[in-house]
Amino acid sequence: MTVKIWDLSRGACLPTLESRYVDSVAFSHGSARLASASFDGVVKIWDLGSGALLRTFSIGKPLKRIEFDTTGLYLHTSIGAIDIRARLGLPLLPTISEPRSPQYQGLALSTDGVWITHDSERQVWLPSEYRPSCSATSRSTIGIGARTGRVLIYKVELDIS
Structure with missing residues (x-):
C-alpha cells in the first residue's frame, strides 16, 4: 500500500508515498513527478522532490496502464488521456486533497x-x-x-x- 522511490546510486529510499493497492505507476519525462493508479480507481500525481501529493482523480475503475505524455500535461490511460493541468489552463499543479473527476482530452x-x-x-x-x-x-x-x-x-x- 505504498510506493517507494529509491536512489540506486546512493542506495537511499526517497520519500515513501502512501496509496492503496497500487496497480500501475509512471514517471513523468524528466522524473519530476510520479503518477500512481490504485485498484480503488484513484489516480494520484506526486512531486518526487518533496513527496507532496499534487492531484487526486477519482476514475471509478482500476487502471492497469498509465503513462505521462511528453509534455507532462496529460496522463494516458486505457480509457483516454486525462488532463492533469490545473483548472483555468495553468500549467502548475496545485495541491488537491479531495478526489475530483478527471477531464479527458480527445x-x-x-x-x-x-x-x-x-x-x-x-x-x-x-x-x-x-x-x-x-x-x-x-x-x-x-x-x-x-x-x-x-x-x-x-x-x-x-x-x-
Whole structure:
C-alpha cells in the first residue's frame, strides 16, 4: 500500500508515498513527478522532490496502464488521456486533497464504459453487449474487448463545425 522511490546510486529510499493497492505507476519525462493508479480507481500525481501529493482523480475503475505524455500535461490511460493541468489552463499543479473527476482530452471512454466521449463530452452510447471489459485508445481510435468475447474497433471522426 505504498510506493517507494529509491536512489540506486546512493542506495537511499526517497520519500515513501502512501496509496492503496497500487496497480500501475509512471514517471513523468524528466522524473519530476510520479503518477500512481490504485485498484480503488484513484489516480494520484506526486512531486518526487518533496513527496507532496499534487492531484487526486477519482476514475471509478482500476487502471492497469498509465503513462505521462511528453509534455507532462496529460496522463494516458486505457480509457483516454486525462488532463492533469490545473483548472483555468495553468500549467502548475496545485495541491488537491479531495478526489475530483478527471477531464479527458480527445477521444476516451466514460469511466463506467457506457459512452464514447470527446473532451469529456458524451458522443456515442454503447449498448451493454458492446461495453468494455478492457480497452485502449489511440488518437481517433478506440479498441474494446467486450464481455461477450468480441473485440471492437471504433474509428471516430468528429465534425467540428
